[in-house]
Amino acid sequence: MKGVLLSGGTGSRLRPITHTGPKQLVPVANKPVLEYAVEDLKEAGITEIGVILGHKGREEIQDLLGDGSDYGVEITYIVQGNPLGLAHAAGCAKDFVGDDDFVMYLGDNILKEGVVDLVESFESGDFGAGIALQEVENPQQFGIADVDDQGNVTQLIEKPDEPPTNLALIGMYVFSPAVFDAIEQLEPSWRGELEITDAIQSLLEDGYAIDSHVVEGWWKDTGKPEDILEANQLVLEDKSLKKRGTVSDDATVDGRIELAESATIEDGAVVRGPVSIADGAVIKSGTYVGPYTSVGPNSTLEGVHIENSVVIGESSINTSGRIVDSLLGKGANIGSADDFLPEGRRLVVGENSQLKL
Amino acid sequence: MHIITHACTQCGTVVSANELESNRVMKCPGLGCENVLRFTDLDQADQEHFLDNKASYEL
Numbered sequence: 419m420k421g422v423l424l425s426g427g428t429g430s431r432l433r434p435i436t437h438t439g440p441k442q443l444v445p446v447a448n449k450p451v452l453e454y455a456v457e458d459l460k461e462a463g464i465t466e467i468g469v470i471l472g473h474k475g476r477e478e479i480q481d482l483l484g485d486g487s488d489y490g491v492e493i494t495y496i497v498q499g500n501p502l503g504l505a506h507a508a509g510c511a512k513d514f515v516g517d518d519d520f521v522m523y524l525g526d527n528i529l530k531e532g533v534v535d536l537v538e539s540f541e542s543g544d545f546g547a548g549i550a551l552q553e554v555e556n557p558q559q560f561g562i563a564d565v566d567d568q569g570n571v572t573q574l575i576e577k578p579d580e581p582p583t584n585l586a587l588i589g590m591y592v593f594s595p596a597v598f599d600a601i602e603q604l605e606p607s608w609r610g611e612l613e614i615t616d617a618i619q620s621l622l623e624d625g626y627a628i629d630s631h632v633v634e635g636w637w638k639d640t641g642k643p644e645d646i647l648e649a650n651q652l653v654l655e656d657k658s659l660k661k662r663g664t665v666s667d668d669a670t671v672d673g674r675i676e677l678a679e680s681a682t683i684e685d686g687a688v689v690r691g692p693v694s695i696a697d698g699a700v701i702k703s704g705t706y707v708g709p710y711t712s713v714g715p716n717s718t719l720e721g722v723h724i725e726n727s728v729v730i731g732e733s734s735i736n737t738s739g740r741i742v743d744s745l746l747g748k749g750a751n752i753g754s755a756d757d758f759l760p761e762g763r764r765l766v767v768g769e770n771s772q773l774k775l
Numbered sequence: 776m777h778i779i780t781h782a783c784t785q786c787g788t789v790v791s792a793n794e795l796e797s798n799r800v801m802k803c804p805g806l807g808c809e810n811v812l813r814f815t816d817l818d819q820a821d822q823e824h825f826l827d828n829k830a831s832y833e834l
Contacts, residue, residue, distance in 0.1 A: 468789070471804070480806055494787055496780075497804050499794035500833060509778030510791050604776055606831060612776055 419537060419592075420518045421459040421491075422511045425452060425479050425525040426472025426501050431642045433770035435730070435747045440475025442525040443482060444646055445730055447653040447676070448696045448712050450482060451640050452525045456489050458532040464521060465491045468514040470498050470507045503611030508593065509601040522591040522614075528649050530635030530656065533590060539569075539631040540592040546626025547597060547618055550590035552633045560586035561615055563630060571628035574615050585630070587615065588637050596626060643745045643772070650728050651710040654692035663695065673709065681713075696731065704738075714748070722752070776831060779821045785810040792817060792825045793832045 429436030435444060442452040459467055467486060471479060476497070486493035498510045508522055519540070521533055529550075540548035549571065551563055557578070564573040564582040575581070591614065600620040607613045622628055638649040659674045663681035671683060673691030681695045686703030689695075693707055698716035701707055708725025717733040727744040729735070735746075737754040746752075755764055763775060779792035788805030795801070795814040803810040814822065825832065 476804060480804075485806060494789065495805060496789040497791060497794050499791045499797070502793075502832065506776070506778060509776070510780050510789060512778065513780055513782050513789055514787075602777060606776065 419462075419464050419541075420515055420520040421464040421467040422470065422496075422508065422515065422520050422522045423452070423455055423459070423467055423525050424470045424504065424507050424522065426470055426474070426498050426507065427526070428472075428474055428501070429526075429641075432646070434768040435643070435745065436474070437768065437770070438748070439478050441641065443475065443478055444640065445712065445714060445728065446528060446640065446646060446649045447657055448678075448694045448714060451528060451649075452479065452482065453489075454528050455523050455525050456483065456486075456491060458529065459521060459523060460489060460491055461532050462521065462534045462537045464537075466494070467491050468494045468496045468511045468520075469525075470496045470510060472498055472501050501611075503606070504614035505601045505604055505612035505617045508597060508614065508617070509612070512598045515595060515598075517595055519592060519594050522593060524589045524639070526640050527589055528638045528640060528653065529588075529590065529633065530637065530652065531633060536590060536592060536631045536633075540629050543629060544627065545592075545629040546594050546621040546624075548592035548629035548631060549618065550588050550633050550637075551585040551630050552588045552637055553584050554586040555584070557581035557584045557586060562586055565630050569630045569632075571618075571622065571630050574619050574622070576615065585632065588633060589639065590633075591618075592629075594626075596621060596624075600624070644743075646728055646745055647710075647726060647743060650712055651726070654694060654710055654712070657692075657694075659692060659694065669701075678715075721754070777824055777828075779817060779825055781812065781816050783808060783810050783812060792821065796825060796829070796832075 425442045429441030432441050443450045561576050562581045563571050600617045604612050659676035661677045662679045663677035665683045666685040668685035669683045670688045675691045676694040678697040680697045681699045683701045687701040687705045689707045694712040696715040699713045700718045702720035704721045705719045706723040710726045713729045714731025720736045721738045722735045724741040729746045730748045732749045735752045780789050782789050783803045786805035786808040
């Protein structure tokens, strides 16, 4: 079994954060989303991973993952170029995959339970493909699978008016090499892409059994800022957090805190977990860091009250204001305008930024 | 769709035909690889297929 990790895409819904980097490297609980995927594949015993690269962020992704040795895996890079759809991405991996089965994992997704059960379910029978499903409350808005009593998929329907089930496809797949013949027969859809659901439907019509695995734990597509915040909450809620940094005697720390070795919480600061604070970060006097916040490396917070937010890193936040439900890009600096006249906020805001003042 | 790729003979990095065609000549994007990749590294039949159907390989 091999892994194919999709790391292309423009990340347009995460602008301006993705103006300067790929969406797969946005950190959740101070770890790039893509690393969760590599670790999930490794946990499932998959150590040969093909990483699909698009036009954006190739070098940053290669800088992070390298040859895979830091993660105990072996990585081959596959340059897709134009984003012509998930089935095109899978097709580009044909030479890498060879005659093996493979897991296809979307690199901006996080899955609580990983892919071990999905792989085991696929390997328990003779399937052309296996798909991960999750129960949703609004099946009309998803690609929906109809399954029989044994869990075999009988039909895939895109955003049905009258859904036969509430089981939505969540973008995790296992394929046999038969999928490459199915992809070869595909034509681009109305949006100009080779659709992976069309490839699975083609396998079904050619008589292949398609396995399904219903994911019980949470799953997040981290394509939008609010998704990053929610994923950050979910990971901080579940993650084992270790306090290795320095907490001054007169600082107040409650709940579960991940404090990196060179991070510091100074006297007069209040931190209430679950929180993750990365290396080189300093939480100064008068600062409150509330639940579900991740403070990235080399950031300094002074005087601010911040909660349910992600500070990606290299930031200086020195203000008495309150920041909630926010995603702050690398190097974003926030100061105080209290002593300035005329009164008012001073902003230097990049293209596609979103502010609520 | 016939998906055409080329694997670098030195490092195994795979590059799609649309990427090779748009660059014509490119340094292999593999980590630390100094190999030079060309659209003409593809089989003649694959080159012709790609050029005859170029529109379908674009957005």
